Amino acid sequence: MKLRNLLFLAFAVSPVFLSAQQWQPKKAILMSKFAKDVKPESVLPEYPRPQLVREKWLNLNGVWQFQPATSKIESLPTGNLARTILVPFAVESALSGVMEHHESIWYRRKFNVPTNWKGQDILLHFGAVDYEAEVFVNGKSLGIHTGGYDPFSYNISTAIKGAGEQDIAVRVYDPTDKGGFPRGKQTLNPQGIMYTSVTGIWQTVWLEPVPKTNISNIKIVPDIDKSVVKLIVSTAGNSAADVEIKVKDGTKLVQTKIGKSNTEIIVPVSNAKLWSPDSPFLYDLTITLKKGAQNLDAVSSYFGMRKISIAEEGGFKKMFLNNKFLFQIGPLDQGFWPDGGYTAPTDEALKYDLEMTKKFGFNMVRKHIKVEPYRWYYWADKLGLMVWQDMPSPNSYTEHVPPINKPAFKSELTRVIETHWNSPSIISWVIFNEGQAQHNTAEYVDQVRNLDPTRLINQGSGWEHFGVGDVLDIHSYPPPAVPTSKVQTLACGEYGGIGYIIPGHTWKTGPTYIMIDNEKDYTKLYDDFATDLAIFKTNKGLSAAVYTEITDVEVELNGLITYDREVIKGAVEKIRASNEKSIKTNIFIKDVLPSSQTEAKTWKYTFDQPATEWMNSKFNDAAWKSGQAGFGTKATPGANVKTVWNTDNIWMRREFSLGDLKGINREDLVLYIHHDEDAEVYINGIKAATIPNYTSNYSMVKMSKEAQNALIANGKNVIAIHCTQKQGGQYIDAGIAVVEKK
Incomplete structure (x- = not known):
């Protein structure tokens, strides 16, 4: 994919931004080393959806108008709003320029539709808005979206007036822990393992033109056993269109296949190069929607040929990648930033945590009760990291627990899976974490299995287990541990939590599971835990373990890296050697x-x-x-x-x-x-x-x-x-x- 060219095109057609002088970042307790790279005229300029790419698009990130709303039902204000905010950073974040919490807020900005988009439908995309968003174009309400983690879009063609300046407004309502909605680690009362809330637009906003008959979505399912990749190309408009699919290995054409839209198309991929952490090979895809000789629409994408499964080895059910057992070791990754909240300051920042995860010798990462922008998964795909994807939990460790909004949980779970099932790095769906708002577990396992039978299902990481799904997952602090089962694969979904304070690089000090005051003891204890994992893998059937955690987060000081991403606490080569021990070394025990x-x-x-x-x-x-x-x-x-x-x-x-x-x-x-x-x-x-x-x-x-x-x-x-x-x-x-x- 030629993302660099797409970047140029996006900003070549961008409207005039509000003056950068109207935005200044606030100063958080800590600022990441990437904060200095945030430029209001070019905020997260990369194309936001790497597995469904179009050449023409318009990035709407940047300085928007902003003001608090009196309530979630306040009428659309007339005229300009009182203040400014940098989109897509949440209102509570320093990089937004606001750094306040408001339950209800307004956004507004102007834009112009490029003249060469004439005659096409215009789609307005939001990567994610937390939590409820009503979108207006030129005063017309396009609808209300609920859910803080899934992308949504509107066809705004009928709302556009003439060829001049257009107006977008967004009203956001976010009750955070006052509502029983999925919210992960957010709270209005940050403390301990709960962090600052994230309200409003927190992922990229963009426009793109599409023909009347267009590709609305694609689903990609690799099958390494049959040497094929299966695709369903969904369309808006004429459902009888033809689809041409080209699979490429770099510049080499591997396969061309013609099929029909909205039906499964099976494309042979002989002698496939398999995706794995050691060799994260990705095939490129070009998908063209055709009517006879006429090309109606085209997108580019990619996929990885890989298989995740459960098979028996040594009397235990184990996790197999590409039909071979591979012990999975990865960090807990909460995806918070001291200056950006849920949003990494730059794409390089987003990539950095994953690059460090790879350098530390991990082959997996658990994305902890948060869903990231598409580009995070793109980098996991490219770098070669298996991903456990958690469903964000409602009612996470709060003093006042509202009733669980079960329809909201079920809807968001469905959307998370449907919008991320093309990523080869995702190998597991984790439905619940530590019993947080856990309910109807068996029902949700069936729901996920019906949506995606190709990945592992973890009923609940830690605490409550009901004998359903593929994984039995316990939490153990500080040292790791292993559960016992002959019918489920065994995992230690959290362990470690070694605290190590680096003066000048802490948000706030707080208690943790165990505190170390020097690097030598820090890396030794980490290595002792790696020895435990090698023992459990060899003798007790352990398939995977998750270390807490990749970075400090606010009061939590148990990261391998400080919250500002400035200091790596333990020598990379030592942590890597320990992780390689847990993956490759067999240590036998005898009672x-x-x-x-x-x-x-x-x-x-x-x-x-x-x-x-x-x-x-x-x-x-x-x-x-x-x-x-x-x-x-x-x-x-x-x-x-x-x-x-x-x-x-x-x-x-x-x-x-x-x-x-x-x-x-x-x-x-x-x-x-x-x-x-x-x-x-x-x-x-x-x-x-x-x-x-x-x-x-x-x-x-x-x-x-x-x-x-x-x-x-x-x-x-x-x-x-x-x-x-x-x-x-x-x-x-x-x-x-x-x-x-x-």
């Missing part, structure tokens, strides 16, 4: 002392403070109670409670015998433990580990050398644990294993 994860084991325990020698092997625990592990409360994430522990402390002991340990390197012995919260572990009275914070499932913890050496071969041993409850759930269970790399 030396099995935990109770799969079969309950009996321990002696007490909730009362014992004598100081309680951890020693000769301590008399006859007065202690006996109970099966795990110990805790049932509400605790990942807990398999057999014995209730609901006090502040628990002390546990378990006697066990070992064989001769022949062939085992004691340095390879580790604890396999699920703790919530702080735990101290002893072997025969010798401290094996002090483990702070909590996990949401079982993870590997290295034992001290002294404890490894304290184990008695061909004899009796005692493992003793003290676990402390601080807040929330509580749980404790542990075992010992030996690890071996191959």
